Amino acid sequence: MNLLLIDEGLSLYDKVKDSSFVDMCEVYFSESTNSILKYIKDHHIDVVMTDMDKYRDKAFSLIKELHKFDSLIDIILTGNAKSTENVMDIIKRGASDYIEKPIKQDVIEKTLGSINEKRNLRKETYLLEKRLEGKYSFKGIVGKSPYMFEIFSLVEKISKFFSSILITGETGTGKELIAQAIHELSTRSDKQLVICDCVSIPENLFESELFGYKKGAFTGAVANKQGLFEAAHKSIIFLDEIGEIPLTVQAKLLRVLESHQFRPLGSNETKEVDVKVIAATNRDLSECIKNNTFREDLFHRLNKVEVHLPPLRERREDIPLLVRHFLENLSIKVDKKIKGISMKVQKLFSKYNWPGNIRELKNVLERAALVTKKEFIDINDLPEYLRDTSILKQKNPLIDKENFSSLEDLEKDYITYLINQTDYNIKKTADILNISRTTLYSKLKKYNIPH
Numbered sequence: 001m002n003l004l005l006i007d008e009g010l011s012l013y014d015k016v017k018d019s020s021f022v023d024m025c026e027v028y029f030s031e032s033t034n035s036i037l038k039y040i041k042d043h044h045i046d047v048v049m050t051d052m053d054k055y056r057d058k059a060f061s062l063i064k065e066l067h068k069f070d071s072l073i074d075i076i077l078t079g080n081a082k083s084t085e086n087v088m089d090i091i092k093r094g095a096s097d098y099i100e101k102p103i104k105q106d107v108i109e110k111t112l113g114s115i116n117e118k119r120n121l122r123k124e125t126y127l128l129e130k131r132l133e134g135k136y137s138f139k140g141i142v143g144k145s146p147y148m149f150e151i152f153s154l155v156e157k158i159s160k161f162f163s164s165i166l167i168t169g170e171t172g173t174g175k176e177l178i179a180q181a182i183h184e185l186s187t188r189s190d191k192q193l194v195i196c197d198c199v200s201i202p203e204n205l206f207e208s209e210l211f212g213y214k215k216g217a218f219t220g221a222v223a224n225k226q227g228l229f230e231a232a233h234k235s236i237i238f239l240d241e242i243g244e245i246p247l248t249v250q251a252k253l254l255r256v257l258e259s260h261q262f263r264p265l266g267s268n269e270t271k272e273v274d275v276k277v278i279a280a281t282n283r284d285l286s287e288c289i290k291n292n293t294f295r296e297d298l299f300h301r302l303n304k305v306e307v308h309l310p311p312l313r314e315r316r317e318d319i320p321l322l323v324r325h326f327l328e329n330l331s332i333k334v335d336k337k338i339k340g341i342s343m344k345v346q347k348l349f350s351k352y353n354w355p356g357n358i359r360e361l362k363n364v365l366e367r368a369a370l371v372t373k374k375e376f377i378d379i380n381d382l383p384e385y386l387r388d389t390s391i392l393k394q395k396n397p398l399i400d401k402e403n404f405s406s407l408e409d410l411e412k413d414y415i416t417y418l419i420n421q422t423d424y425n426i427k428k429t430a431d432i433l434n435i436s437r438t439t440l441y442s443k444l445k446k447y448n449i450p451h
Contacts, residue, residue, distance in 0.1 A: 001025040001116050002043060006036070006050035012078065015103050016049070016112075025116070036062075037069050045073065047115055052079035052090070052098075063094040071376055072339070074115050078103055139181035141174060142325045145315040151178070151307060158305050159185035164257065166302045167280040169309030171431035172359030175280040178307055179238045182278060191235035196228050198244040199427070206249040208265050211256075217266025229262060229273050236276045242302070243283035243294060244436070254298045277302065282434050312354040312361065319349050319361070326362050327377075330369040338369055341377045348379070348386065355418070355432045385421045412447040415440075419449060 003025050005012050013029050028043055030036065040048070048066060052059045059077060066073050074096040090098050097111050138152040158165065159182045167175045176195070183193040201209050208217075212227030228237060239245075245253065256262045257277060261270050279302045288294035312319070323341055331338045341349070354360055368381040379387055415433070422428040430440040443449075 001046045001119060002028065003047045003049065003112070004028045004030060004040065004043070004045045006030050006032070006048065008032075008051075012049065012051060012103075015105065015108055018105065025112070037065070040066070040069070040073070046119060047074045047076065047096075047112070049076040049078070052077040060093050067094050069374060071342070074119070076111060076115070137325075139177075139184055141177050141181060142321045143315065143318045144321060145310075145317050147310045147315050148318065151309065154305075154307060155181055156185065158182070158307075160187055162186075162276065162305055164277045164279070164302050165305045165307060166285075167278065167307045167309065168285075169280075169282065170311045170357055170434055171282045172357035173309040173311060174358050175282075175309060176238070176240060178309065179240075179278045179280065183236050183238075186236060186276070188235050188276065194228050194232035194235060194237045196237060196239050198239060198241045201244075203246050206246055207252065210249065210253065211262045211264050213265035214267040217264075221266065224264075227262075227264060229256060229275055230264075230271060232275045233273045234275075236278060239277065239279040241281055241283075242279040243281040243285060243288055247293065247295065250295045250298050254295065254301060257298075257301050282431065312357045316350055320346070322358060322361060323349070323365065326365045327369065330366055333366075334369050336369065336372070337375055338372065338377065339375045342379070344379050345377055345382065348382075352386065356428075360432075383421075385417075408447075411443070412449070415443055415447065416449050419444070 003016070005016060005027065007013060007029070008031055013027075016027060025047075026043075028039075028045065030039060039045070050059070050062070063075050066075060075094065076097050076099060077090055077095045078099045078101060080101050087098050087100075096115055099107055099111055138148075138155075141148070141152070143149070143152075155178060162182070165182060167178050169175055179195075180193060183189060196210070198206075208225065208227070210227050210229055212225045212230055213221050215221055215224050252262070256273070256275075260274060261272050263270055285294050285299050285303075289296045289299060327338050327340065349361075356363070364383060364386065365377070367383055368377045372378070372381040374381075415429070418429045418432055422432070426437055426440060430437045433440065435443075
């Protein structure tokens with residue numbers, strides 16, 4: 001434990017240096033509060049002790065300043081308190097303890113010993129939480145909610161013997177992480193997982209991306225190209241957002257899944273592949289089938305086993321674990337010592353509905369880690385849309401009996417809000433709304449929303 005004494009004279013230092021406790025800690029001394037934060041940071045100070053009588057005008061502001069810098073730092077004040085109420089006020093304002101004058105040797109030893117004990121207990125609690133976090137981590141996926149335990153168990157059971165798996169859930173819930181966990185636990189983990197991001201492939205290039213093409217198949221095909229299915233031979237292919245695949249390509253995909261054969265574009269040669277398939281979607285494929293945008297036979301072929309990931313708002317008990325997990329990685333990435341988030345941020349995180357789910361939480365923390373100047377992320381470090389905590393206090397228009405809103409008004413307001421918060425990013429907004437970009441464009445036009 002590193003102890004800093006702030007005193008104009010040496011009286012406080014003489015009392016501490018003669019105590020038996022001095023052998024258990026490093027003692028530093030300063031005659032003023034000037035540049036104290038830099039000194040504390042440079043010497044990793046855990047406890048500050050100062051004379052309140054000598055620094056009466058600065059004592060409470062010093063407590064506030066120190067706790068703003070590091071909320072876990074302990075502050076001991078000494079002085080002549082006039083009453084019990086005064087002592088309680090000092091403690092309420094953030095002091096860890098108060099030693100009344102004249103200072104006695106045994107009181108100093110008892111006070112420092114008690115604080116050291118509390119700090120050690122805090123450290124043990126942190127280490128215990130770390131061990132528990134290991135218990136609540138599965139292949140890099142963090143969670144302790146009943147939902148997640150069921151998913152971890154299901155993934156372990158199906159990984160070795162599946163032929164096709166469908167992972168469902170809203171955007172940002174961690175579908176790719178589940179696919180990677182299944183691959184890692186499978187008998188094909190020695191081969192690379194081949195990932196196909198269906199959202200990013202233009203409609204006219206789907207077939208060539210999946211199955212490849214032969215030189216001369218079309219203008220610009222100057223060489224043979226291997227498709228993703230051929231690249232995944234003896235391995236696993238992950239078809240992310242499979243609901244984006246055009247109907248014409250769905251038919252050919254179904255044939256590959258059933259016969260394990262395909263023809264590259266422009267080729268007469270049939271190739272055989274041994275591929276297992278993991279597909280993921282943020283859409284309701286049953287609705288897509290009703291709307292004739294997804295083949296029912298392909299759905300049943302893919303959906304041998306479904307793994308459904310709940311949204312973050314339905315597993316709020318996982319938020320503290322996820323925050324700790326992300327901040328540990330971010331501390332290394334941004335080269336800052338970030339210990340956690342403030343109580344206000346914890347409260348806000350627990351109330352917010354996280355439409356972008358885990359991905360949004362990670363992005364918020366990454367942004368906060370970059371801008372914060374403290375060891376604990378505070379409200380002011382968050383994006384503007386989260387800093388506006390009035391969002392959480394607004395009346396719900398659905399239950400405000402004096403001002404009912406139509407569904408169209410609610411939809412228009414929410415889309416306007418999201419398009420602004422995503423900096424007019426159409427893809428991101430569509431992902432959060434769980435609709436296609438085409439549908440979003442139609443709604444923007446319908447409601448005359450600038451984009």
